[in-house]
Amino acid sequence: MDKTIIIAEAGINHNGSLDLARQLIDVAAEAGVDYVKFQTFKSENLVSKSAKKATYQKRNLQSSDDSQFTMLKKLELSPEDHYELFHYCSGKAVKFFSTAFDLESIDFLSSFNSGMWKVPSGEITNYPYLKKIAQFHEPVILSTGMSTMEDVSQALSVLADFGVSKHQITVLHCNTEYPTPMEDVNLRAMITLQKKFEVQVGYSDHTPGIEVPIAAVALGARIIEKHFTLNRYMEGPDHKASLEPAELRAMVKAIRNIEKALG
DSSP, rough: OOOOOEEEEETTTTOOHHHHHHHHOOOOHHHSEEEEEEEEHHHHHHOOTTOOOOOOHHOOOOOOBBBBBHHHHOOOHHHHHHHHHHHHHHHOOOOOEEESSHHHHHHHHHGGGGGEEEOOOOGOOHHHHHHHTTOOOOEEEETTTTHHHHHHHHHHHHHHHTTGGGGGGGEEOOOOSSOOOOOOOOOTTHHHHHHHHHOOOEEEOOSSHHHHHHHHHHHHSSSSEEEEEEETSSSSSSGGBBOOOOHHHHHHHHHHHHHHHHH
């Protein structure tokens, strides 16, 4: 079978520190993933200054400040940071990747020529965003957390209408609770997405541990995305739903073994 694309989601687990971001790249490269992915956004374009933190963010951040904007502003990577991390990845033989969360960030990331785009779950109904990405005519990874089947159908239609063919799209089954309880994963929904929309599928995982992404590969996932961190007990909104370095290495090894076993 073809090799599963494994995306190690550093996301915002660098806590706004370029040094921590480099350490995350080191961990991803050592684990043998295909891509290490960050998040690209301008807080001013993403949330209003009155927006409150999500419930899981409040739970994971022991802070009296309830502002989503203040939290995100501390986690932004500057353009210079992006270039530094891109070149650092090149030196570590792992591919740099990032998710754009606003239209301005799409324009910025286009200069990196990653060759594909990631649509995060929160943007699946953002049609101007989808249209802008589609006009690059490059492969798209579409996350579906919080979505209805109609949301997925409409997003695929927008992408198709503006230049992305169905064979260029991978739809990721995703549950956006951080961390996701096992009983809420509903992994067979990935198969349903594949059959209904006749697209390649994958899985974006927020469960504790490594079992579910491994099972997803056995069920046919072509892309696996998994958050990772240097230490699950660091301060930050996503650390608790992330793998530590040894776990990331174990997940990659297990997925490669499953590929061999499937034949």
